[in-house]
Amino acid sequence: MASQSSARIRRARPVDPALPRRIWRGGAIGAGNLAAWVSRRAGRGSGASIRGQVITRLYPMMFTELVADRRIAAVSGTNGKTTTTHLLAAAAEAAWGSRDVVTNADGANLREGIASALSQNIKAPVAILEADEQIVPDMIAKGRPEVLVMLNFSRDQLDRHHEIASLGKKWRTALTAAGQDAPTVVANIHDPLVTWSAQAARRVVWVDMGIGGWTADAALCPSCGAILEYDADGSWNCPGCELGQQPADYAAHDDEVTGPGGVRWRLDLQVPGRFNRGNAACALAAAVEMGIEPQTALGAMGAVRAPAGRFSIGVFGGNRARLLLAKNPAGWAESLLVMDSEPVVLAIDSAIADGTDVSWLWDVEFERLAGKHVICTGPRAQDLAVRLSYAEVDHEVIASVREAMARPYEGTVDVLATYTAFLNLCKMGGVEW
Template identity: 60%
Template sequence: MRLDPGALGKLLADRRIASVSGTNGKTTTTHLLTAAVRASVADPDDVVTNADGANLHHGIASALANQPRSSIAVLETDERVVATVIELGRPEVLVLLNFSRDQLDRHHEIKSLGRSWRIALQAAGSSGPVVVANACDPLVVWSAQPARRVIWVDTGDVWNEDAALCPECGSLLVRDQSRWDCPGCSLTQPVADYTVRGDEVSDPNGRVFTLDLQVPGRFNRANAACALAAARAMGVPAQTALDGMATVTSPAGRYATATIGTARATLLLAKNPSGWAESLPLATSQTVVLAIDSAAADGRDVSWLWDVRYEQLAGRTVVATGPRAQDLAVRLRHAGVDHVVEPDLTAAFRRPEVTRVDGPVDVIATYTPFQRLRKLGGLA
């Protein structure tokens, strides 16, 4: 891109593009959608993706440059890059997952991101993408409104702490039986085309499909429902898409089990309060390792720790590690959670609390320590 500032547009041109964005779940949903699409084509190499999650302009360009002849691109797209991809790539499908506070020192207020999506979709008009959007997220709904066509997915979201106010008029939203509505204007939760209930997804025709996933958690069933809707919008038969998604195991190291030092560890990524709310229930080992940093990729401000309900770890032993382990320790003390502090990531996995665990120890980490753990465990 330094040699040719217009390279990204040229690399996006003449491909069928599916773009996936949102605060949480981009990487896993991109892997699920890629697997679904690849299952439908004769040559898997005809589908290019940025599998490791490099989702800014340079990462997308690098992935596309590595496979210049691939006719289909499934792209994880940072929230700040969505407008560029809509403008330059004219994606066939755009998946919008959710919005929550994340790295506010870089991303600023989430409504500004939603506004950029909305403006880009307005500008694209009738040549814009089919949007697969989370009907449970008011800001996603508001952002997707101008799209020429929207496929709404009821994901059953449980996190609404970042969606108290109407993005259209600022009124306090009303919630009733998991639905939301604005009393001050016409913005309301749309009627869903796809609905997730447990392991099942129903489609616009009333057909019900069972999700057979190898990635855990309620939120990944929601991700899979969005991937299924996007795959079908691209012409992939439902069963073909489901069979493809069933092959996804540990996208970019998430949910993988690795050996770190002499300990076995199952790795979970959580970057913000919403992600922690979904990941903490998946950590079931008696000892849990929590790794925290505040590098640029994590977000400099860790005050979000006070919005995470660490109280649910009471009765277990927690090892707090990473450069901001002391900040986490203060939060755990207030939560009444027994813990030890070991700021050095490698040393944390030599502690007896970890090495004596029978079976893998669950590890929840923010982005930077997660990437280091992938390398320590031979996953990257």
């Protein structure tokens, strides 16, 4: 199997374009690299986003050209795509070597971010790419991925994004249009919209991620509009049509993954939480579909510690903090389950990258923090404090993140933050990736 995969890599290696276009493209990449260097020197971040913006502005065909003629595995969904991409990329690098694999490890997942990542290793025959939900149809049409991992759909940044139902329709339409060129889809059985969208693919590998608790965004059948029925174990079915939960090919349960034929593998992950065990099950299924031996994939995934800063340890003076990121109600619901310290710190912002609408706070079951002391910080700390008051959770407000992190803590304190606050905390705590 490994030799066949290596042969496919050699055949998939991109062919250089004609000289004039190559010079034009190379100049755009050079300008983008310079912009990224300036951004890093100025302390404005990794520079990946600005690099992508520059190169796609100077060479508009960059995304289309760079996603062509590679073996691509794309990962998308509202929650977990960065971690799943890191796990799958680690498996691919273990199988084929880091020189032959390119990935957007920093999480820049729009066209510009993907073009930025691919521009740094143009000749890599394999690409493991995190893709924003909105660009998946473009990825299917132009990149023709070998595998597409579909994790979940959940409300996220409603002030900027379309309703998730429209995204699901676009995914289904793109898979239908691709026909026999459509990717093998690795799909989460617990999400009805993912299930409905994935059914249009030529082949689907179904995964029980072990996460059946979040149903707030899946009340109606995406096929016929009937109210879905849920059993006590979280399984679902539509009473109005044939859509229903599919039998799993892979299933995550505790520290194990069960695969086809009942074979079992142990998960030994460095990233915590049941949601990451589910992510790992999807990554394993995708790796096997690409021809990677399961034990090779699992060994590599077990070495992933802090994908794009998530779960990393930051140092704030005399304090150590484990930094967690959550961007929407579904993500917060899972992240609250791994908050172990006493107290815990919750940092809330509402910049453009976070979504300016923070009404989602009322959809999170903060009652799970009962018995803990919570420190609310960040620009929207007062909004969080109101929600915690209704949840009857003990809390205090320290508006300044810097002051909140200067408070003396015993041991490592858990800090859960929205996107902008998370990036600021990484910078303050010396976390780089």
